[in-house]
Amino acid sequence: MSDTVPAHGNRDETGREREDDSVTRRKFFKVVIGVTAFLNGLILGIPFLRAIINPAPLQKLSYTEVGDIGSLPIGEPQDMNFAMRSGDAYRHEEVIHSVWVVKHSPAEVTVFSPICTHLGCHYKWNPQAGHFECPCHGSVFTITGKVIGGPAPRPLDTLPHKLEKGKLFVEWERFKVGVSEKVRA
Ligand code: FES
Known part of the structure; x- marks a missing residue:
């Protein structure tokens, strides 16, 4: 009789694959959150940048x-x-x-x-x-x-x-x- 634990779902006998999936998902969410934050910053920052780059109308x-x-x-x-x-x-x-x-x-x-x-x-x-x-x-x-x-x-x-x-x-x-x-x- 083999003492190897059979693979179940995304898990191999060492549990390695599921861990990799989890890491990949975390990376993906980090990227999504980063991109969203960047886009929000860009949208909110445009008027600010405009004011800095072209302050003439204000000053x-x-x-x-x-x-x-x-x-x-x-x-x-x-x-x-x-x-x-x-x-x-x-x-x-x-x-x-x-x-x-x-x-x-x-x-x-x-x-x-x-x-x-x-x-x-x-x-x-x-x-x-x-x-x-x-x-x-x-x-x-x-x-x-x-x-x-x-x-x-x-x-x-x-x-x-x-x-x-x-x-x-x-x-x-x-x-x-x-x-x-x-x-x-
Ligand atoms: S504010 Fe005019 S005298 Fe004080």
Whole structure:
């Protein structure tokens, strides 16, 4: 009588074949999981890569039309709102911003960011007093943006702009608040 155990299913007398099958299946599942993870990463990573490779739409400043300045009074600051598209590689949205515009002549204006340089509140023009006032901590600025009262550490921030055919275009940007230097945020 032989003492060899007969083969059963995928198993030989030493059990070797079943073990090989098991190893093969594990390898197969590892490959499938790896490929799936890679494809998921690729799909999710495309917008991220696009943002890195081509960051221009996110970071480059561009002029946005604010409006017609023809009817603005000279020497009297005006609060002007405008819509600006913003977003990232995943979504886009339209955001309403405002700027303070001081018209000196039909061809010359100063544009101020509406954000107080102290801690970021929105200040207002006081026509009776003839200066800008911040309601939060009482900073006061002249029509040229100079600090004449309160804790603001620097003058109002001006924004790059241009005039074309009577229309004002502004490069919207934010600056750090609470610091004496005008540094882009
Ligand atoms: S935020 Fe304007 S004075 Fe403080």
